[in-house]
Amino acid sequence: MLMSGYARLARPAKKLGQGSMPYLPLITTLIGPLVGIWLGVVLTERKTYRERAWELKARAYSAIFEALEKMRRSYERSYNAEVRGRERDEAEEEADNHEFRSTRDQLFILIASESWILPDEVSHQITSLEKQLSIRHDSYFEDVDDGRIAVRDTAARLRHFARRDMATLPRSWRPRLFSREGRGDQATLPGKHS
Numbered sequence: 001m002l003m004s005g006y007a008r009l010a011r012p013a014k015k016l017g018q019g020s021m022p023y024l025p026l027i028t029t030l031i032g033p034l035v036g037i038w039l040g041v042v043l044t045e046r047k048t049y050r051e052r053a054w055e056l057k058a059r060a061y062s063a064i065f066e067a068l069e070k071m072r073r074s075y076e077r078s079y080n081a082e083v084r085g086r087e088r089d090e091a092e093e094e095a096d097n098h099e100f101r102s103t104r105d106q107l108f109i110l111i112a113s114e115s116w117i118l119p120d121e122v123s124h125q126i127t128s129l130e131k132q133l134s135i136r137h138d139s140y141f142e143d144v145d146d147g148r149i150a151v152r153d154t155a156a157r158l159r160h161f162a163r164r165d166m167a168t169l170p171r172s173w174r175p176r177l178f179s180r181e182g183r184g185d186q187a188t189l190p191g192k193h194s
Helices: 005-010 024-084 090-113 120-134 140-166
Strands: none
Touching: 024 090, 024 140, 090 120, 120 140
16 A cells, blocks of 8 residues: 555654654663762762872972981081081991992982872972082081081971962862861861860
């Protein structure tokens, strides 16, 4: 039986979801949760990456400050011996110099290896310190005193810079260590507000 074009147009249209698209409700029911799961995974992964980067920076800064502190202590021992006019034991002085040189070398290697995550300012500060430490003065006392001051000042500048750098993450990404919750001076009891 052959239908004319007008007869085909005269037939009532099927309702959406009946006949031609019986799987549409099933597809939309499955796609909604899958999109939600995917979005949750992407956001969690992004947050985890940022937290991991924060931890790597924190470790790098800690290693830098540890090396600077070892260098400062070495200078302090030499400075105190010079101020007191005391001759240091040759073996003790050689061991101290060896520890200082190895710590300084480790610091420069650390800066080079962590340059991908640390800001350029850190590298500039350490390079400036290296230049200051390479300056030779007329006396050993001036070398020790200027070196001690240079290490101390570099550590102070880097500490200030590191605090600003590490505070750049949103509060939700920072570990509880830097949060205001749980501090004794600002803690409030549940239901009580200050």
